Amino acid sequence: xxxxxxxxxxxxxxxxxxxxxxxxxxxxxxxxxxxxxxxxxxxxxxxxxxxxxxxxxxxxxxxxxxxxxxxxxxxxxxxxxxxxxxxxxxxxxxxxxxxxxxxxxxxxxxxxxxxxxxxxxxxxxxxxxxxxxxxxxxxxxxxxxxxxxxxxxxxxxxxxxxxxxxxxxxxxxxxxxxxxxxxxxxxxxxxxxxxxxxxxxxxxxxxxxxxxxxxxxxxxxxxxxxxxxxxxxxxxxxxxxxxxxxxxxxxxxxxxxxxxxxxxxxxxxxxxxxxxxxxxxxxxxxxxxxxxxxxxxxxxxxxxxxxxxxxx
Amino acid sequence: xxxxxxxxxxxxxxxxxxxxxxxxxxxxxxxxxxxxxxxxxxxxxxxxxxxxxxxxxxxxxxxxxxxxxxxxxxxxxxxxxxxxxxxxxxxxxxxxxxxxxxxxxxxxxxxxxxxxxxxxxxxxxxxxxxxxxxxxxxxxxxxxxxxxxxxxxxxxxxxxxxxxxxxxxxx
Numbered sequence: 001x002x003x004x005x006x007x008x009x010x011x012x013x014x015x016x017x018x019x020x021x022x023x024x025x026x027x028x029x030x031x032x033x034x035x036x037x038x039x040x041x042x043x044x045x046x047x048x049x050x051x052x053x054x055x056x057x058x059x060x061x062x063x064x065x066x067x068x069x070x071x072x073x074x075x076x077x078x079x080x081x082x083x084x085x086x087x088x089x090x091x092x093x094x095x096x097x098x099x100x101x102x103x104x105x106x107x108x109x110x111x112x113x114x115x116x117x118x119x120x121x122x123x124x125x126x127x128x129x130x131x132x133x134x135x136x137x138x139x140x141x142x143x144x145x146x147x148x149x150x151x152x153x154x155x156x157x158x159x160x161x162x163x164x165x166x167x168x169x170x171x172x173x174x175x176x177x178x179x180x181x182x183x184x185x186x187x188x189x190x191x192x193x194x195x196x197x198x199x200x201x202x203x204x205x206x207x208x209x210x211x212x213x214x215x216x217x218x219x220x221x222x223x224x225x226x227x228x229x230x231x232x233x234x235x236x237x238x239x240x241x242x243x244x245x246x247x248x249x250x251x252x253x254x255x256x257x258x259x260x261x262x263x264x265x266x267x268x269x270x271x272x273x274x275x276x277x278x279x280x281x282x283x284x285x286x287x288x289x290x291x292x293x294x295x296x297x298x299x300x301x302x303x304x305x306x307x308x309x310x311x312x
Numbered sequence: 313x314x315x316x317x318x319x320x321x322x323x324x325x326x327x328x329x330x331x332x333x334x335x336x337x338x339x340x341x342x343x344x345x346x347x348x349x350x351x352x353x354x355x356x357x358x359x360x361x362x363x364x365x366x367x368x369x370x371x372x373x374x375x376x377x378x379x380x381x382x383x384x385x386x387x388x389x390x391x392x393x394x395x396x397x398x399x400x401x402x403x404x405x406x407x408x409x410x411x412x413x414x415x416x417x418x419x420x421x422x423x424x425x426x427x428x429x430x431x432x433x434x435x436x437x438x439x440x441x442x443x444x445x446x447x448x449x450x451x452x453x454x455x456x457x458x459x460x461x462x463x464x465x466x467x468x469x470x471x472x473x474x475x476x477x478x479x480x481x482x483x
Binding site: 007 | 416
């Protein structure tokens with residue numbers, strides 16, 4: 001066992017097989033175990049000392065510098081062909097990249113699962129970028145002190161407020177039946193208008209977010225799954241709205257949640273003693289999804305140039 | 313919001329935390345981040361979309377910092393440890409915890425800069441060892457040995473610290 005293994009263990013940079021080996025070793029070696037405790041305490045102390053800075057408001061010039069940089073990076077990305085745009089590149093660059101068209105398992109048995117290349121049709125980058133934003137927003141807010149802008153004490157008020165922000169009726173489905181409690185939501189600016197982020201929590205404190213927005217009007221797409229690091233995301237579009245679920249879950253767990261969310265969205269907001277001021281049947285709940293073959297985007301009519309993205 | 317908007321927001325928050333931990337003075341730290349963002353803007357064409365934006369930004373900020381340190385070598389600016397710790401703690405912690413944090417801050421100051429950088433990038437910012445190696449432009453073996461020396465030095469000094477001194481440090 002090397003010294004570097006001990007550090008990699010503390011820093012969570014070991015694969016699970018190696019981690020188990022280190023743990024076995026630590027059970028035997030008291031001195032090494034004390035060092036691990038000490039290093040962890042150091043990490044915790046550093047976070048106690050400096051984490052509050054994360055919540056400091058940016059002063060004007062820093063905010064402006066960040067905005068200018070964001071615009072420039074966007075402009076550079078926009079000059080590239082769609083397949084080398086940020087969403088795609090981040091996806092392709094990720095070692096943990098898994099993209100699975102789940103249409104078959106989802107919408108009917110016996111269908112052929114579309115190959116990942118089929119899902120990489122030109123209409124998809126916007127939805128992919130949307131899912132990326134959902135993942136980033138989850139990472140940013142799920143453990144934040146300011147995880148929600150408005151709590152879920154009054155769900156009608158929360159839904160009405162977010163519907164107003166998005167300019168169309170949305171609601172956070174009731175997921176109590178599968179063990180998730182709605183704790184609130186926030187609205188975020190995004191490409192193509194505001195998005196709503198609903199935050200849920202399990203009894204164990206694990207957070208789940210549902211991201212709802214309109215990255216591209218009236219597109220239909222099969223359910224897709226992607227995992228960035230530990231954050232898994234399921235995303236799909238239906239009618240005018242796109243949805244992305246994100247959280248620290250494995251694929252099967254998240255798929256169960258996605259199925260429930262999908263059903264709840266179709267059946268409309270749960271009836272409460274007070275009549276919600278929004279229609280029970282929201283436009284996004286219809287029409288029923290078409291068979292997989294029809295809703296899978298077709299491959300690009302003209303394939304993009306085969307040149308590689310330029311290295312810097 | 314731009315495609316990079318949320319991602320950048322998160323990274324800028326990290327850059328500020330690291331800068332503050334590294335240079336201590338709030339204004340100096342924000343100046344460092346500001347200059348790094350300006351440099352990043354001027355080199356934005358060199359950033360390849362899809363590569364590691366966070367590591368790219370940290371690398372740029374590291375280079376800015378190296379230049380600043382070189383330029384200011386003649387006049388090191390030190391901020392009193394007590395003041396920083398006092399202002400940093402937004403909520404009153406119990407006395408023992410405050411002593412520990414004050415000690416941690418003091419010991420951090422005694423580390424050579426290159427060890428402090430590695431410790432902060434790994435333990436505070438959660439960068440992978442390979443990312444730290446890329447940011448600091450050193451071999452990964454160097455990252456590991458600096459990390460090891462930094463953590464052992466902090467451990468030994470915290471264990472051997474004299475509580476009376478610590479109590480006097482944090483009022």
